[in-house]
Amino acid sequence: MIKVALIIASDTRSRGENKDETIPALKEYIKKQGWSFLGASIVPDEKDALKEKMIFYSDTEKADLILTSGGTGFAKRDVTPEATKEVIEKETPGFPEAMRMKTYDITPLSILSRATAGIRGNTLIINLPGNPKGATECLDVIKEAIPHGIEIIQGRLGTDGRTAEKLKQNRRS
Amino acid sequence: MIKVALIIASDTRSRGENKDETIPALKEYIKKQGWSFLGASIVPDEKDALKEKMIFYSDTEKADLILTSGGTGFAKRDVTPEATKEVIEKETPGFPEAMRMKTYDITPLSILSRATAGIRGNTLIINLPGNPKGATECLDVIKEAIPHGIEIIQGRLGTDGRTAEKLKQNRRS
Amino acid sequence: MIKVALIIASDTRSRGENKDETIPALKEYIKKQGWSFLGASIVPDEKDALKEKMIFYSDTEKADLILTSGGTGFAKRDVTPEATKEVIEKETPGFPEAMRMKTYDITPLSILSRATAGIRGNTLIINLPGNPKGATECLDVIKEAIPHGIEIIQGRLGTDGRTAEKLKQNRRS
Numbered sequence: 033m034i035k036v037a038l039i040i041a042s043d044t045r046s047r048g049e050n051k052d053e054t055i056p057a058l059k060e061y062i063k064k065q066g067w068s069f070l071g072a073s074i075v076p077d078e079k080d081a082l083k084e085k086m087i088f089y090s091d092t093e094k095a096d097l098i099l100t101s102g103g104t105g106f107a108k109r110d111v112t113p114e115a116t117k118e119v120i121e122k123e124t125p126g127f128p129e130a131m132r133m134k135t136y137d138i139t140p141l142s143i144l145s146r147a148t149a150g151i152r153g154n155t156l157i158i159n160l161p162g163n164p165k166g167a168t169e170c171l172d173v174i175k176e177a178i179p180h181g182i183e184i185i186q187g188r189l190g191t192d193g194r195t196a197e198k199l200k201q202n203r204r205s
Numbered sequence: 206m207i208k209v210a211l212i213i214a215s216d217t218r219s220r221g222e223n224k225d226e227t228i229p230a231l232k233e234y235i236k237k238q239g240w241s242f243l244g245a246s247i248v249p250d251e252k253d254a255l256k257e258k259m260i261f262y263s264d265t266e267k268a269d270l271i272l273t274s275g276g277t278g279f280a281k282r283d284v285t286p287e288a289t290k291e292v293i294e295k296e297t298p299g300f301p302e303a304m305r306m307k308t309y310d311i312t313p314l315s316i317l318s319r320a321t322a323g324i325r326g327n328t329l330i331i332n333l334p335g336n337p338k339g340a341t342e343c344l345d346v347i348k349e350a351i352p353h354g355i356e357i358i359q360g361r362l363g364t365d366g367r368t369a370e371k372l373k374q375n376r377r378s
Numbered sequence: 379m380i381k382v383a384l385i386i387a388s389d390t391r392s393r394g395e396n397k398d399e400t401i402p403a404l405k406e407y408i409k410k411q412g413w414s415f416l417g418a419s420i421v422p423d424e425k426d427a428l429k430e431k432m433i434f435y436s437d438t439e440k441a442d443l444i445l446t447s448g449g450t451g452f453a454k455r456d457v458t459p460e461a462t463k464e465v466i467e468k469e470t471p472g473f474p475e476a477m478r479m480k481t482y483d484i485t486p487l488s489i490l491s492r493a494t495a496g497i498r499g500n501t502l503i504i505n506l507p508g509n510p511k512g513a514t515e516c517l518d519v520i521k522e523a524i525p526h527g528i529e530i531i532q533g534r535l536g537t538d539g540r541t542a543e544k545l546k547q548n549r550r551s
Contacts, residue, residue, distance in 0.1 A: 106297065106324060106357040114295070122460070124452065126478045126489030132299045133306050133479050140349040143299030144357070151452060176486040184452040184490070279470065279497060279530040287468070305472045306479050313522040316472030317530070 034096045034182060036062050037089035038072035039082065041103030041112045042162065046076045054101045057164035061171055070095050077103045082115035090119070090155035096182050098155055099171075102162030104147045112159050113148040120150025120157055124181070127158050131170040138169060145170075154186050207269045207355060209235050210262035211245035212255065214276030214285045215335065219249045227274045230337035234344060243268050250276045255288035263292070263328035269355050271328055272344075275335030277320045285332050286321040293323025293330055297354070300331050304343040311342060318343075327359050380442045380528060382408050383435035384418035385428065387449030387458045388508060392422040400447045403510035407517060416441050423449045428461035436465070436501035442528050444501055445517075448508030450493045458505050459494040466496025466503055470527070473504050477516040484515060491516075500532050 038058055044050040055072045062069050070093055075081040082103070089095040103112030117123070127149035135142040147159035147170075156178065160167040211231050217223040228245045235242050243266055248254040255276070262268040276285030290296070300322035308315040320332035320343075329351065333340040384404055390396040401418045408415050416439055421427040428449070435441040449458030463469070473495035481488040493505035493516075502524065506513040 106295075106329075106354050107360065108358075122452075122492065124490075124492055125474070126491060128298070129302055129475055129478060130482060130486075130489045132302060134482070136303060136307070140303075140347075141353055143303045143347060143350050144297070144354050145299060146295065146297055156452075174486075174489060177489050180487055181452050181490050185454075187453065279468075279502075279527050280533065281531075301471070302475055305475060309476060309480070313476075313520075314526055316476045316520060316523050317470070317527050318472060319468065319470055 034065075034067040034179060035070045035094070036067050036097045036099060037070045037093060037095040039085045039089070039098060039100045040072070040074040040162075041077050041082055041100060042074060043076045043109060046074045054162065054164045054167055057168060058099060058101065058160075058171075061168050065175060067097070077109040077111060079111045079115040079118070082112060083119050086116065086119045086152070086157060090152045090157070095155050096186075097178065098157045099160055099167075100157070101160045101167050104145050104159050104161060106144060106146070110146070113146045116148050116150065116157055116159055120148075120152050123148065123150045124156070125149070126177075127174050130173050131160075134173040135166075135169055151185055156182055156185060207238075207240040207352060208243045208267070209240050209270045209272060210243045210266060210268040212258045212262070212271060212273045213245065213247040213335075214250050214255055214273060215247060216249045216282060219247045227335065227337045227340055230341060231272060231274065231333075231344075234341050238348060240270070250282040250284060252284045252288045252291070255285060256292050259289065259292045259325070259330060263325045263330070268328050269359070270351065271330045272333055272340075273330070274333045274340050277318050277332050277334060279317060279319070283319070286319045289321050289323065289330055289332055293321075293325050296321065296323045297329070298322070299350075300347050303346050304333075307346040308339075308342055324358055329355055329358060380411075380413040380525060381416045381440070382413050382443045382445060383416045383439060383441040385431045385435070385444060385446045386418065386420040386508075387423050387428055387446060388420060389422045389455060392420045400508065400510045400513055403514060404445060404447065404506075404517075407514050411521060413443070423455040423457060425457045425461045425464070428458060429465050432462065432465045432498070432503060436498045436503070441501050442532075443524065444503045445506055445513075446503070447506045447513050450491050450505050450507060452490060452492070456492070459492045462494050462496065462503055462505055466494075466498050469494065469496045470502070471495070472523075473520050476519050477506075480519040481512075481515055497531055502528055502531060 045052045059069050073085050089098050103110045128147040132142050149158040160170050218225045232242050246258050262271050276283045301320040305315050322331040333343050391398045405415050419431050435444050449456045474493040478488050495504040506516050
C-alpha cells in the first residue's frame with residue numbers, strides 16, 4: 033500500500049490566518065485510490081522549511097509518495113519547485129508537463145504552475161497547486177502512472193514497463 | 206496597463222540585411238490585447254547583447270513583459286534560451302511547453318523551438334519564434350495567462366489564482 | 379541522407395541475458411524513413427559507458443542522429459537522461475515533451491519517461507523508451523521534425539523554418 037505524506041506550503045495557513053482545506057481534500061483522494069495517509073505538515077513558503085519536511089518524510093518516515101501543495105506560482109514567496117529541485121536526485125518531468133498540459137482545457141491558467149517532480153531515494157515527490165480543486169484535478173491526470181512509477185523506483189518492477197526484473201539492489205527490504 | 210518590450214534576435218536583421226516584419230506584427234498584437242508598447246530592439250544572435258537588452262528593459266525600463274523573438278532554433282548561432290536562462294531568477298516552464306504542444310497540430314515542426322521563459326524581478330520574459338506568424342500563433346496559446354501571471358509576480362494577486370492577498374512587499378509602488 | 383546510430387542502454391541485454399529486439403525494429407524504422415544506418419551498440423546502464431558511445435558516434439563517426447533506447451525510466455540504474463545532459467551542448471526540450479504528451483492517450487504511463495534530447499556539434503541526440511513498441515511510437519510523434527532539425531543544426535537551412543541562409547560557418551564541409 034502506497035504511503036503518502038502531504039506538505040502544504042502556505043505562509044497564511046502556517047500562521048493560522050487561513051483555514052487549510054487541501055489536506056482534507058487530499059486525504060479523501062488518497063483513500064479513494066487505496067493509498068495510505070502517513071502524515072501532513074503545513075509550512076511557510078520558505079525553501080529551508082520545505083526541504084527539511086521533504087527530507088523528513090522521505091528519509092525518516094519512508095514515504096513512498098510526497099505530495100506538496102502550494103508555492104508553485106509566480107509570487108516572490110513561491111519557492112516550492114526550487115526547494116524540490118534541491119532535494120531530488122532525478123527529475124521526472126512527465127508529471128508536471130502532463131498536469132499543466134492536460135488541465136489547459138479546464139483553464140489556460142494551468143500554465144502558470146511552475147511545478148516540478150522527482151525522485152529522492154525510494155520516494156517520489158510531486159508538486160501540486162495550492163487549492164484543493166486544482167490539486168485534485170492535477171492528480172486525476174497522473175494518478176494511474178504513480179503506483180507504477182513507485183514500483184519501478186523501489187525495484188519491484190523493471191523499467192519501461194517490462195516484466196519484473198526484481199533488481200535485488202533496489203529493494204527496500 | 207501591461208508595458209511590453211520587444212527584443213528581436215537576428216544577425217541579418219540587426220545588420221539591416223533583412224527587413225524586420227516581426228516588430229510591427231507584435232505591436233499590432235499588443236495593441237489588440239490592450240497592452241502598451243514600451244520599446245523594441247534588434248540585436249545580433251549573441252548572448253551578451255541579448256542579456257544586456259533583457260536587463261535594460263527589466264531593471265531600467267520596468268517592463269512588465271519582455272517578448273523576445275528569434276534565436277530559439279537549432280542553428281549554432283541560436284542562443285536566446287541560453288541568454289534568457291542566465292538573466293531570469295525563476296523558470297516558468299508552462300509557457301514554452303504550451304507554445305510547443307498547442308501549436309503541434311498546426312505544424313509538427315513546433316517542437317523545434319527551444320524557447321524558455323521566466324521571471325526577473327517584476328518582469329516576465331518569454332521567448333517567441335522569429336517569424337511573425339509563429340510568434341503570434343504562440344502568443345494566442347498563452348495570452349490569457351500572461352496578465353494574471355504578471356499580477357501575481359507584482360503582488361497584486363495571491364498565488365494559485367486565489368483572491369488578492371495584496372502582498373505589500375511585492376508591490377511596485 | 380541522415381546517418382543514424384543506435385545506442386541501447388540495458389544491463390541485461392549488454393550481458394546477453396535478454397535478447398535485444400529494439401535494434402532490428404529501429405533499423406527497419408530508419409530504413410522506411412529513407413535514413414541510413416550507421417551502427418549500433420548495446421551498453422550497460424552506466425553513465426560513463428553511455429557518454430563514451432554518444433561521443434564516439436557524434437565526434438568520430440559523424441552521426442547526424444543518435445537514438446538511444448532504454449534507461450529513461452524510474453529505476454535506480456536508469457541514467458540515460460543524465461548521461462545525455464552531460465554530453466549535449468544545447469537542450470531541445472520539444473522532442474521529449476512531445477513524445478510524452480502525444481503518447482499519453484496511448485498510455486498514461488508515457489509520463490514515466492524521463493527522456494531528454496539535445497545537440498552535440500552536428501549531431502542530434504534523442505532518448506527513446508527501451509522497448510521496440512514504445513520506441514517506434516515515440517518516433518512517430520517526432521519523425522517529421524527530425525530531418526528539418528538536422529538541416530538547421532548543420533547550417534543548410536536558416537533557423538525558425540525561414541528560407542536557407544546557408545550559414546557558411548555551420549557547414550560540415
